[in-house]
Amino acid sequence: MKVSLIMLVAVGVLFAAGVTLLLERTLTRVLLGVILLGNGANVLILSTAMPGDPPIVGAAAPGEMTDPLPQAMILTAIVITLGMTAFLLALAYRSWRLVGHDEVQDDIEDRRIMAMAERDEGSDAADADADADDADRDVTRAVHP
């Protein structure tokens, strides 16, 4: 099977640009990255079919036809990417409405637990507190039977 070099270079460029954009914090850029990646994958699938005549029975000899299956798959993938793009846009807009920007934030709980670990107040400390509480109660019970 012969593959066009231009197609492969296009796939490479689309994937590289897509990954670069995906590493950004702004959701709009991430969205552009996702679109580029999706198109890269589509071109990759397209390049698996040899160029040829349209695959219509009667219009071309079966040996000369191009493979229609990759095109059918791309069509499905394009529809899916379209839906996802619309959803991500809505998400970015919602984020902008709520917090005034569309930057992807760190997880709050992750930060809290990291801060706790730095102050050395991890889960063991919480357990120790609970044990201390129990001990206190035992003491009170002993004093006031």
Next chain:
Amino acid sequence: MTWLVPLPVVMPLLGAAVTLLMFRRPRIQRVVSVGVLTATLAAAVALLVLSRSGPLVAPVGGWPAPVGIVLVADQLAALMLVVSAAVTLCVLVYSIGQGVADGERAAPLAIYHPTYLILTAGITNAFLSGDLFNLYVGFEILLAASYVLITLGGTETRVRAGTTYVVVSLLSSVIFLAGIGLVYAATGTLNLAQLVSRLDALPDSVRLLLQGILLLAFGIKAAVFPLSAWLPDSYPTAPAPVTAVFAGLLTKVGVYAIIRTETLLFPGGRVADVLTVAALATLVVGILGAVAQSDIKRMLSFTLVSHIGYLLFGVGLASRAGIAAAVFYTVHHIVILTTLFLVAGLIERRGGTTAVDQLGGLARTTPLLGVLFFIPAFNLAGIPPFSGFLGKLGLVRAGIQDGRPLAYVLVAGAMLTSLLTLYAIGRVWNLAFWRSPVGTSASAPPRSTPRMMVAATAALVAAGVALTLIAGPLYELTDTAAGDLLARHPYVRAVFPGGAP
């Protein structure tokens, strides 16, 4: 009886259409959703019984196999269907109970029902798919529905958590799509049964590349370490029933895809050792994360990641005993994790929070909740005689049978994880249930707990216990499924009775 095969996909899709049309009539929506999922469960059970005598194959659209897409219900797929249908039905009843109690404010039910049914259709489609591209479509259906469910209501935290989830899932989908393109370029087909012989004919290096790409895509979906960081950040913020069904089923669809491709398409490759090491890392890193958490939902999310390692353990061994144990453990894990997240939802209603340092004395104030948490939690930790123990026992035995040093390391890691799970679960039990009640001002006042939610949770707890009671026959079933998977020819012969073209 092949007309039964597409039903678990078609019925939820039609149900979704009907519930979407009836968005102003919540009562009809509820009846339709419950009815559809009950029918799906019945169809799945029928498929499980029928597939004992060989896989059932349904060509979609009437086109014969290599041209058209086929749906294949073998023992593994049918078993997964039964479990997922049962779990989705229970979670639906739970969410209806919650919705009736809270009204439209908490969850916009008009969208919830159709989306939930589409999620179910995506899951069943992925399980039944006999074609790599149809598997991709199944994944996309369930992911699209899950994007909507995880951002339900569109609050700030849900949008933040949902963004991470959506972007990571989109990336894994693109990788999967690129993998499909490369598989098609190398073999000229995407039919799983036809791929078997064509992939075998490829040079080892090409096979390894294709296997690597597909594993990467499925690894993200299944939350295998180091591709698991997205899960604990995104799952806990969603509404309780949504988190429950995600935790129980979505990662398992990824695991199912790994089992299917590793056994049917790429058996005996060099990747098995990589999978084994990934399993070990997932087990240990996941559970260490769980130990550090102070929120029940996040603790459970990390445990979920960790226990994916058990499933990979069996797949990595690539022996009959290993895969049988992995499938058994998958069934156990789906039921138990879903139950625990539903219980976490009940705890949140009762205590106003799921942070263990603000909870206390729940065992005294609500003994029923204590029982509902205790049974699945200790089942998860693998206390005999529960199914968690039996699954782990099967995996450990398969590891020892294997005999390689790596397998022994993995067995040790599995034991350690089991102990640490017990520690993490025990900590939650001690702090939230066992100690005396603590008066806190921060938590919200307790809300009423509808009977329906408790009943749905209790039904799943009972299902978890039932897994222990029927463990013998179930293990036999997973053993035959594993045998069929490793033999490969039952699947191929069912799709192509006259030999693969």
